[in-house]
Amino acid sequence: MSNDRTIPFSPPRVDEFTIEAVTSVLRSGWITTGPQTMQFEQGLSDYLGGIPVVALNSWTNACELVLRWFGVGEGDEVIIPSYTYAATANIVVHCGATPVMVDCAPGTCHMDVDAMASAITERTKVVMPVDVGGWPVDYDLFRERVTDASGLFRPKKGTPQEQLKRILFLSDAAHSFGASYKGQPVGAQADVTGYSFHAVKNLTTAEGGALAFNLPDPFDNAALTKYFKMLSLHGQSKDALSKIQGASWRYDVVEAGYKCNMTDLQAAIGNVELARYGETLERRKAICEQYAAGFNEEGFSIPPLRSELRESSYHLFQLRLEALNERQRDEVIAKMREEEIATNVHFQPLPMLTFYKNRGYRLEDHPNAAAFYANEISLPVWYGMTDEQVRRVIDTLKRIIAGMS
Numbered sequence: 001m002s003n004d005r006t007i008p009f010s011p012p013r014v015d016e017f018t019i020e021a022v023t024s025v026l027r028s029g030w031i032t033t034g035p036q037t038m039q040f041e042q043g044l045s046d047y048l049g050g051i052p053v054v055a056l057n058s059w060t061n062a063c064e065l066v067l068r069w070f071g072v073g074e075g076d077e078v079i080i081p082s083y084t085y086a087a088t089a090n091i092v093v094h095c096g097a098t099p100v101m102v103d104c105a106p107g108t109c110h111m112d113v114d115a116m117a118s119a120i121t122e123r124t125k126v127v128m129p130v131d132v133g134g135w136p137v138d139y140d141l142f143r144e145r146v147t148d149a150s151g152l153f154r155p156k157k158g159t160p161q162e163q164l165k166r167i168l169f170l171s172d173a174a175h176s177f178g179a180s181y182k183g184q185p186v187g188a189q190a191d192v193t194g195y196s197f198h199a200v201k202n203l204t205t206a207e208g209g210a211l212a213f214n215l216p217d218p219f220d221n222a223a224l225t226k227y228f229k230m231l232s233l234h235g236q237s238k239d240a241l242s243k244i245q246g247a248s249w250r251y252d253v254v255e256a257g258y259k260c261n262m263t264d265l266q267a268a269i270g271n272v273e274l275a276r277y278g279e280t281l282e283r284r285k286a287i288c289e290q291y292a293a294g295f296n297e298e299g300f301s302i303p304p305l306r307s308e309l310r311e312s313s314y315h316l317f318q319l320r321l322e323a324l325n326e327r328q329r330d331e332v333i334a335k336m337r338e339e340e341i342a343t344n345v346h347f348q349p350l351p352m353l354t355f356y357k358n359r360g361y362r363l364e365d366h367p368n369a370a371a372f373y374a375n376e377i378s379l380p381v382w383y384g385m386t387d388e389q390v391r392r393v394i395d396t397l398k399r400i401i402a403g404m405s
């Protein structure tokens with residue numbers, strides 16, 4: 001039950017502007033992919049400084065499309081971190097390829113770049129680091145290591161692998177839209193960057209995702225967005241809107257495409273969110289900074305938020321309770337719930353999950369991920385959260401921990 005005392009984990013920013021935007025799409029008579037989606041794609045691209053963007057119905061389908069387009073299939077390997085959400089690995093499995101899981105760098109929840117480089121083989125087709133919590137990985141280092149391994153790359157005939165001539169650098173930026181690396185928005189570093197606009201994300205469209213294309217010559221990134229749009233709509237040469245608007249109803253199907261387009265109802269939410277995203281980020285930053293100051297003492301380890309190179313998107317505040325073990329951390333979560341404060345854990349390393357365990361992945365091979373997971377607790381962060389609520393989270397958590405020792 002929720003009441004005034006309840007502090008939820010990450011409710012979406014929905015207000016009269018959102019309701020009005022969605023209602024006006026409903027009234028317009030056009031609710032699937034159309035003008036709102038085009039406006040959202042243009043807005044995202046402008047936000048990223050002009051990088052071409054296509055908006056789709058989730059990160060998962062968007063990035064799976066990238067793997068399929070690149071020709072990833074049976075016998076291929078895709079390097080991912082073990083510390084991520086299952087979607088990162090699942091899409092590799094969907095394509096019939098093998099996810100090669102790499103541990104975190106010690107003391108962090110981000111893929112270790114040296115371990116990633118050692119995991120590259122002749123079968124590696126894609127490297128996909130994850131900006132967990134909204135903190136960008138060291139993109140230049142990853143790119144350097146991926147490029148260094150070009151000699152090992154064996155392109156599959158008849159696929160874009162022949163043009164790229166090296167491993168594809170795909171960023172799982174599901175958490176990091178709005179983060180920056182060396183002064184550039186996340187999206188300007190990897191070959192392709194995938195964002196999520198799921199309901200709990202900083203910027204939501206209820207469900208949704210987008211791809212930013214930043215491939216080198218000879219790729220035409222703007223043309224790729226059009227191609228992916230076509231792929232997302234059954235491989236049909238015309239979308240529904242152009243079919244009814246154009247002179248001819250006639251269309252063709254040029255590929256056995258998929259069905260993962262974004263609707264105008266979703267994009268309408270995204271357009272409202274994007275217009276005020278600066279304000280959203282500012283508030284999230286202030287909340288995270290209040291937490292960082294409040295937990296700046298022995299027994300707590302606070303997540304990186306800002307450095308000379310990077311700035312987070314402030315998606316998660318991943319606190320570590322240094323003196324506690326996994327069972328005690330779970331007890332803290334249960335006690336916080338009794339106090340009507342929702343918290344979370346990001347993530348259970350993938351080798352802990354039945355499907356991947358059954359495939360032979362072992363947590364013992366990922367000691368840094370296991371250690372990070374055991375005492376991690378993600379605290380509530382959302383636009384409308386007040387300073388008083390943040391204070392209550394800090395005080396309650398400290399009180400609970402003090403009572404346990």
Ligand SMILES: Cc1ncc(COP(=O)(O)O)c(C=O)c1O
Binds near residue numbers: 058059061088
């Ligand atoms: C790291 C990571 N990657 C991918 C996804 C999948 O995103 P979506 O739900 O938009 O498919 C998520 C979702 O939470 C995620 O946390």
